[in-house]
Amino acid sequence: MQHVDAGIETADVVIVGSGFGGLAAAKQLNKSGVRYVLISGTPEHLFQPLLYQVATGVLASDEIAPPIKNILRNHKNGETRLGKVTAVDAANAVLTYETPEGPRRIRYGKLIAATGASQSYFGRDDFADKTFSLKTIDDARNLRAQIERVFEQAKDADPETRRRLLSFVVVGAGATGVEVAGQLKELAKRYYRQEDTVTLVEGAGVVLPPFGGGLSEYAKESLERSGVDVLVDTFVTDIEDGKVTVKSKDGVERRIAAETVVWSAGVQAGGFAQVLADATGCETDRAGRLLINPDCTVGGHADIFAIGDMTFLNGYPGQSPVAMQEGRHVADIIRGKKPAATPFRYWDKGSMAVISRFSAVTKLNDKVKFTGFVAWVAWLAVHIYYLVGFRNRLAAVLSWLVAFIGSGRPGFNEVEKAPLATTREKARIAA
Numbered sequence: 001m002q003h004v005d006a007g008i009e010t011a012d013v014v015i016v017g018s019g020f021g022g023l024a025a026a027k028q029l030n031k032s033g034v035r036y037v038l039i040s041g042t043p044e045h046l047f048q049p050l051l052y053q054v055a056t057g058v059l060a061s062d063e064i065a066p067p068i069k070n071i072l073r074n075h076k077n078g079e080t081r082l083g084k085v086t087a088v089d090a091a092n093a094v095l096t097y098e099t100p101e102g103p104r105r106i107r108y109g110k111l112i113a114a115t116g117a118s119q120s121y122f123g124r125d126d127f128a129d130k131t132f133s134l135k136t137i138d139d140a141r142n143l144r145a146q147i148e149r150v151f152e153q154a155k156d157a158d159p160e161t162r163r164r165l166l167s168f169v170v171v172g173a174g175a176t177g178v179e180v181a182g183q184l185k186e187l188a189k190r191y192y193r194q195e196d197t198v199t200l201v202e203g204a205g206v207v208l209p210p211f212g213g214g215l216s217e218y219a220k221e222s223l224e225r226s227g228v229d230v231l232v233d234t235f236v237t238d239i240e241d242g243k244v245t246v247k248s249k250d251g252v253e254r255r256i257a258a259e260t261v262v263w264s265a266g267v268q269a270g271g272f273a274q275v276l277a278d279a280t281g282c283e284t285d286r287a288g289r290l291l292i293n294p295d296c297t298v299g300g301h302a303d304i305f306a307i308g309d310m311t312f313l314n315g316y317p318g319q320s321p322v323a324m325q326e327g328r329h330v331a332d333i334i335r336g337k338k339p340a341a342t343p344f345r346y347w348d349k350g351s352m353a354v355i356s357r358f359s360a361v362t363k364l365n366d367k368v369k370f371t372g373f374v375a376w377v378a379w380l381a382v383h384i385y386y387l388v389g390f391r392n393r394l395a396a397v398l399s400w401l402v403a404f405i406g407s408g409r410p411g412f413n414e415v416e417k418a419p420l421a422t423t424r425e426k427a428r429i430a431a
């Protein structure tokens with residue numbers, strides 16, 4: 001049990017965040033029965049890599065966002081709380097968090113911060129209101145509702161209105177941008193049976209920059225074959241009603257019709273990362289990520305760890321395996337399985353991205369790479385393995401059969417379930 005002391009609870013370990021890092025830490029602590037309290041601004045554990053599939057109707061939202069309480073229900077020494085952590089008193093080891101019932105305080109023996117990152121608009125925060133992002137389950141639902149709306153309205157519209165309604169621009173050709181662009185084409189051809197325009201805009205010289213070489217080339221050619229207009233070395237300079245202005249590296253500017261703009265470029269760690277930086281004196285990089293010590297501790301505080309997307313260490317990528325491995329690493333230090341101050345080393349098992357149905361790229365290392373159907377099957381297997389919970393895995397496999405072997409989109413059945421979303425909305429505290 002956690003103790004209450006002068007209105008302040010006490011916990012051996014407090015984990016902040018129910019994402020990949022927080023969940024991995026909780027599971028590892030549980031192996032030694034360490035008492036912990038996990039506080040998160042959202043009630044679910046969100047499998048972000050599949051958000052684009054919720055947005056494009058392949059999966060239902062519950063399949064990638066199970067309640068964190070359910071996942072951890074067998075942890076006898078673990079408790080979960082819905083709340084947004086707003087302050088930390090590092091000298092006295094006390095956190096303040098906001099709950100629907102008002103502010104609460106908790107004293108920690110050890111703190112594991114895993115609050116992730118949000119979208120970066122590179123100084124153009126006004127773009128946030130003009131674009132759809134993909135960071136939270138509500139983002140995916142909003143984009144899905146927009147896709148459903150434009151295709152429905154386009155059905156009976158005159159040709160010019162239809163062209164306008166079915167114009168999509170996706171900004172950022174990382175894995176998410178490529179996946180969304182590919183799916184928007186597939187949706188139009190195989191589900192709505194209408195013609196849309198999809199433009200993918202990337203500031204770097206290639207799509208999927210971390211893959212590079214032949215894999216980036218393969219991805220670009222596959223997208224172009226499916227009808228996506230790919231613009232590399234190109235930056236978005238303005239977004240206004242129905243139009244995106246882009247400028248290429250050689251200075252040529254042009255405007256592209258865009259009823260729907262999806263923003264998937266760049267990350268910014270603000271929020272709790274900044275709170276922690278101010279409280280501990282830890283430095284941050286330009287993206288606001290904490291420059292943590294090699295053992296994942298923060299500043300001069302051996303009792304505070306930060307992991308995952310809110311941090312930057314040794315150039316490791318902002319990906320779920322890094323967050324999970326860091327979560328397990330700091331939990332091992334806390335439960336005495338690794339000596340204090342052991343540096344974290346990332347084991348890179350490779351990266352993968354889907355381009356469209358039956359087509360993906362997988363890079364295990366600089367020598368072992370796959371493209372096409374084999375890479376797609378590997379992607380499927382890895383994602384089934386990492387999805388949390390047997391029921392979710394089964395439901396996802398059934399949805400994938402419907403969407404990829406058939407031409408259905410089971411996720412769109414959910415659009416009408418407004419009361420469910422509203423209930424969840426009330427439970428949510430914006431993180």
Ligand SMILES: Cc1cc2nc3c(=O)[nH]c(=O)nc-3n(C[C@H](O)[C@H](O)[C@H](O)COP(=O)(O)OP(=O)(O)OC[C@H]3O[C@@H](n4cnc5c(N)ncnc54)[C@H](O)[C@@H]3O)c2cc1C
Pocket residue numbers: 016017018019020021022039040041042044047048049050051052083084085086114115116117134135175176271272307308309310318319320321323352431
């Ligand atoms: C669309 C998309 C696609 C991606 N695709 C891939 C992929 O294919 N492969 C891959 O490896 N990675 C992918 N990633 C990256 C991967 O999801 C992240 O690296 C991973 O989620 C980081 O885990 P985390 O624990 O650091 O943060 P997150 O998983 O983001 O979790 C953060 C948690 O902190 C909580 N929180 C935030 N602020 C507070 C606060 N103040 N108080 C309390 N709780 C708070 C949030 O509610 C959330 O539960 C993708 C990301 C996105 C957005």
